[in-house]
Amino acid sequence: MYYDYIVSAAAKQDAGGICYWGKHNLYDWLCGRIDACFERERTLKENSRGSVELLRHKRTGQRVICRRYAGSGEVYRRLMGVSSPNLPAVFETAERGGRVITLEEYITGDTLDALLRGCPLTEGETRRIVRDVCAGLWVLHSMAAVHRDVKPENIILSGDRTVLIDFDSARMNKPEAAGDTRVLGTIGYAAPEQFGLAQSDCRTDIYAVGVLLNVMLTGEHPSKRLAAGRLGRVVSRCTMMDPNKRYRDIPHLLPEL
């Protein structure tokens, strides 16, 4: 046996009964190596789209996140080429027949959701965290990707580092498309265009940042209670129904933070 891994029956069939390393076969190789080299600690999330598991590398003890979901892995694939303190490192990603599997850095720390439970943050703290989230989003936007699920549960504070996670809903921005084909993202944080009104682009994330900013300051969605003062006006502009009236991109939003 050349490689000590388990090749799925489907992969063998695709390869005519012969193991080979074609591009599409990376998926089976990765599945096999995960079974061989890692052990599952626990399932962090599971729904109809897929699962997120915490794995432990048997030899080094290093913990990693394994995501399996239905969709496109293009954003994860592009993220393998960059490093940013505001995004988790993506070690490997592969897809096959609309199924994606990816291994990424496990970030320990507090989710922003846990911090916000019952206690909104101050302006100073909010600005710092949102600026870091924007830095993470800028990496995605620079590669023509949109996150589409910016919310407190997907933001981890690890020491001084703020990390934006979970790109399962992310997609590449394709201007020719008339509207998003599927509603993804989290209700409350999702921009109107994510409900099929228009194609999502980086301004979709600007909308979610506006909602996030408001929730951090007031504990509530801007439609219920808008933050006071200048940051409230920033929230208003971020969450305009018409994307053309929002900040056009992250560099235009940053000075207001």
Added chain:
Amino acid sequence: METKKCPRCGADLPAAASFCPACMAVLNERKAAPPPKAKKRRWPWLALAVCVCAVTAALLLHGRGAQIGNGTAQADYAGYTVIASFNGNRAGVTKNSEKNVSLPAGSEINTITRVFVLDGDGNIVTDDFRALVASAELTLETLSGSENTVDVQAWGVYDDFPEQAYTGEIHMLGADSTQRVVWTLHMKNGDTLALYQTLYVREQQTITFTAEDTPMATAAELTALVKKIDTELDKNAIIEVYLPAGTYDCGLEIKGHAYNVCGAVNADGTPATVFTGTVAVSTEDPGFVELSNLSLRGSGGVGLDATAAVEMKNCAFEGFDTAVMVHNGAFVHPTDCVFRGNAVAMDFNTVTVHFDSPDFDGNTFDGNGTALLLESLPKGETLLLNGCVFRNNGTDIENRSTRGVDSSGAVFGNGG
């Protein structure tokens, strides 16, 4: 078929692989993402800022000698924002004017109320503001329920909380009571600044399960019991589970309730109830979790995965990568526990805590890679390691956090 060798460990890999699963080496080149460059602001904002300053100055002049405070936990004064908070013990401030406390009759607890002061840039200040204050006072007003079960124990400037302008301690017993908490700051110029919070104390029901009245001898029975508790019982109740001696070849997931999980003990007092999997205590829990007389034995992985407040007494951990992992707002308070042969015995990695108890009394750390690792823990009362024993560990204490550790009462050494 294109393949390549891992440059670190020599494993065979597909040519398209970006990392090596055998040794975790990253193989592809990664470019550091440049940070976004902010577009410059336009000058009219400067004019607006000047106007805001002028209006603020006018308001301040108008407010001299006044009673300041609008019945909430926050007030603006002399360019400062003054906030009363029950939480916020970290590098930052959280503003919350209400707190709910549930505890059973006969038990007691202290909670802390804090006064934070921020300058115009949102930075925490203490001395500059206190220079304006003649005296500070913390009082309670009973809004409903029992009057005699909640009282102010102390208040003042606490060295352990350097970011808080003032700190107060409120003591309460397990009985229904709603209290208005009032911070009154008498300023040197005659102004009075008042901040208001509300404290809701509720008596908590306790529901007890023992091996005599409930099947829990096997892993399957215990799992079924925990599931039944989670789905069927009042979320405000405290759940007490007294486990029999024996080995559960599984872990345990505790969530949704305040729990007291108590194992059996051997004749020599050591824990006689054993788990071989991870015990996970999650943040959904609204109260404390107490674990006592439990032995967790692993072959790697995590022993106790805590994302909630845990009191831990007479527990033993052996053979884990991380025996106790504390993260996501959690705090674990060990007393008389034994950590033996773990890569890391206790790992604190959280930037906020909702419960804090600094007396780590009588714990033994023996033969661990690292005994006590503080990756991240907010400032607060110094951790006291009185009566703790550290021996044969690779590293006894590694403190990368801002929390102080006092090991003067601990014993260190090898052998024995």
